[in-house]
Amino acid sequence: MYPIHKKAALCATLALALSACGGSDGNNATPAAGSTSLQVQPSLGQISNADVTVKSLDGKVIGSGSIDASGAVKLGLGNVSGPLLVEVSGKAGARYYDEGLNAELDFPAGETLHALLPGAQAQVGVTPLTEIAYQRLLANKSGKLAEVTAADIGKANDDVRVQFAPELKNLLSVPKLVNARTGAGALDDDEAGRYALKLAALAKAGVQGLDESKPELAAGADDAKAALGAQRPMLALGRQLGRDFADGQFDGKEGSKALSEALYNADDFHDRIQDKLLQAAQQLGTARLVELVQQGGAMPRGNALSRAEKGTQLDLAILQTTDLHTNIKSYDYYKTQDDITLGFERTATLIDKARAELPNNLLFDNGDTIQGTSLSDYQALVSPVSCNATLAQYKVMNLMRYDAGNVGNHEFNYGLPFLAQVTGAAMRVPGTEDRKGCMGPRFPLVLSNAYAVSDKQPLFAPYVILNRTFRTADGKRIPLKVGVIGFAPPGIMSWDKRNLDGKVYVEGVKEAAEKYVPAMRKAGADIVVALSHGGISAAPYSPDMENAVYHLAKVPGIDAIVSGHSHSYFPDGKNYAGIAGVDNVKGLVNGVPTVMAGFWGNTLGVLKLGVTYDGAQWKVTQSQGELRSINSKVGNDTVAVAPHAAVGKLVQKEHEGTIRYVSTPVGTTEFRISSFFSQVGDTAAMQLINAAQKDYVERYVKASLPQYANLPVLSAAAPFKANYRGTGYTDIPVGGVAIRNVADLYLYPNTLQAVKIDGTALKAWLEKAAEQFNQISPTQTADQQLINGSFPSYNFDQIDGVQYEIDVTRPKGSRIVNLRWNGQPVAAGQQFIVATNNYRASGGGGFASLDGSKTIFDAPDANRDIIVAYIKAQKTLTRAAQGADGNWHFARATLAGRVLFESAYDAEAVARADGIANVFKVEDKADRSGSIYKLDLSL
């Protein structure tokens, strides 16, 4: 597996010989006789200003100096022979570049890196790996350095090399220096590049290990980079590795005692470093270096790995989430209350459970991850997340140790600069240059069918090869290369044209698969998993097809598909039934095991795969897809699994910030805005909705429908909260009005639509709304109920901009009288524009002639957001400007008896304040849950 290692071992034993062992860049270990200077080039990443001392093993200082701006120092050694100790010491002002945090950190006094040389040589690298060898020798000789021989040094250095960096020829080679300015492709597949890559991977592993062992460090910090950097994770990791390996056994133990607060796990160190190598290679390496990593050619020695043989079987489980849409807490930010039908904090509980049950697991996410809730808006727009902090959604996914993630269509909604920043991707797109090296997901993101216009290369890595170790049923540890490729729907070019035009272009899913899957096989993938952000459709293939999984499954070489985007479920025995080639019980699409696991965190997908090695390749021999829901029904109740405590805790700050955001006033109101009497009179609550909608539509018409600029713009609104089944009213007190208040007034997440109708349709609209009332008999002396209890208040549309009366003594269909616009009776053919919502305009509620055919404007904005914007612009709502204008009232009638209705407790004064003079409290309800009122139609 590592031919180079044999050669290097030879070199080590011949260390004293004068013949060079090759090494194209002259990083040879053999001493050249009579050399009088030593170039010392230490690295964590590039170090600056540190002191360097060269000593003989008895402690005599032979030379000293300081690292210069090039990251090295050349010291004269005089006429020296024999083993040497090089010390690189920190001090005030010394710094080093950490590739895990992409930041410069202090290298203070007290921190030292050592390298032991068997003899004088021209150049040497001093790294945490040479430090491990030093610690090992020190431990073996009980601290008596003077007793160490050149042979001991050669062996120790090589033992460390074999264990941690077998891809190197010599542990003392000089690594290429990586700093903040190091760009993509800087490291090539040569000794210096490989060494730099290994150090970068260790730096990243150090950060991850620190974050995992002490999540509270970064969780609460505004500057996570600084919080983690203060602990100098790479140096801490190096120390632990040194203590572990001091006894020559890499087992997570110092001797027989387990390391405390360990920053790594010896058993999966091999897999962990592979991931980090891949990330580092994609960030800093050439394609050849990436290839080296994907072929498994640069990893530390794995513990007790076995080779696969013909018949070797592995039971794998592909765990998956899709379309999380930043639903982390099980919470509804508009209602500011819990919502157990969603939430990654609950999916995480299922992930832990599945991992305990299925130890050979991989966890993938299929995109549409970072956009979709007030929390994502908060972090993208309101209180933008900084480069030095990880996006909340990625924080929790880092915590749950995802193996890889796909990019979906909604990832592009906040624009490319934001995406580049939060993913830490180097995007080669104009406008994203300054968003480099930011904190992001620790797992790789893949996407193969979206390209940067600038260099025609995929925007993200098209695929990754993950080297993993899995156990057979009889306990053998088998390495497996898992190829993971990602696809997004090509429709992003239309849906996010504004963000992508001229910067990104796409290819069809099938075309990208045909291009890259063979490359993945060539790169050594044993199995290939496709993360396709698209659904399952048997329609004939076209490259711009949104839901291409059915056709993707026909591309040879794909072993499993993770599907999504359609917010559906597969296999559940119900969805995608009756399609040739689709088995929605086992979960097969054209023979390929496939799972689609809901959305918003409501489901964890589990694809169980049995794979068998036939002597030449791994084949899937069994599969079963499963959908595990976070909630279930117990009788009439919905119950949910317990939330994962650590997930919730990790995003507590962002969660509370979002609640503050929706609770922060966007304006103030000088008067109380309530829906207590919105069913029986014109109220400010409806006036406010209509004022906002009318304003928005008027602007739009002026700008984009000038041919209709002369038409009156009316607006329709209905009271959504009228205490149905005790669910309460809207009641915004005088003072600040926040987003959550507006969400309480406008309960539904509708988008605004405007329709163009004539006078006949306008009257019909109002007539339908007026069906809310019972027909009142003027002669009946017994009490009559005004409101028909089975009529939903959300259908009682009141239209502002016209004047009308409702005569409740008449039958349904002829109750609207005196319908006037601008004082004149409305003519049957008179044209109006009415602002409303998508539900009403497309036929919701069955309002005659509204069925989508009258829509002249389909706004991108939600009604709620339009009201918020209106209040922001007005700043203060006053009775004079936004109070009810009394444009409608009941037609007057003289009745023999009373007409009654129920409303809020003892609220007559509130009606008066809204200008409603004809309602009078009759009595309070015994339980004070409300009061009975009478409507005096004679007033």
Added chain:
Amino acid sequence: MWALIRRWRWPVMLLLVALAAAAGLSASASAQRRAALAQPASAIRQLRFDVQAHREGGERTLRQLADYGHPLAARTMAELAAVDPTPDAQQRALDWYRRGARSGDAESAYRLGLAYLQGRTLPGDPLAARHWFERAGTLPAARHRLAMMLLRGEGGVADPVLGQQWLAQAAADGDADAMFALANRYRDGDGLPHDEALALYWYQAAASDEHPAALQTLSLAYARGELGLPVDPAQAQFLGEYAGHAAKCHTPHTRVALF
């Protein structure tokens, strides 16, 4: 006689050459036209990508094909233009839909009909709307619109029987708007016997296609115990949020089958 021929030989030859050239041009023009019209759908879809990627000659080629009367090319030009909400772009989109409609593309005919029906970019013209919906043939979306016009007597004579037939057909063929309209009619007993169970069936079918108003209708039904459904706040919450996502997303996903 030979003198006559000899005297006129040059003009005659010129005339013959001119006629041959004209015939040749016309033949090559119609050969070009035939070649253009023979371009398969996959080529047009690739051109769409080329235009979006601003590749050299992409738009020119697509426009040429559209000019030759390739139905899908015309529709693709329209769809590319329609992404921009500006009145200019919308007008250009409509011009291309008209070309596509004239070339026999059903989707383009539907879009043109819808434009005449809604009267946003063009003045509303119910007669023209009906005409173009009819030209769209069996396209379910067009059938739905035509059905509604027949039911209401818009743009022509009312025909409630045929209208109901085509509404049911469009719903059965998978048009979510038709399913929603059908559900409403069953619920309100509007031209159909009042039937809550059938209404529920069709609301669910539309909701499974992520129809926002259908999702909202069901959300409200679960909140209030309408349509024979039990009061279920969790389902109401879930469907309500889903309705909001579907409305805002504006990108039609396909088939969810929630029920």
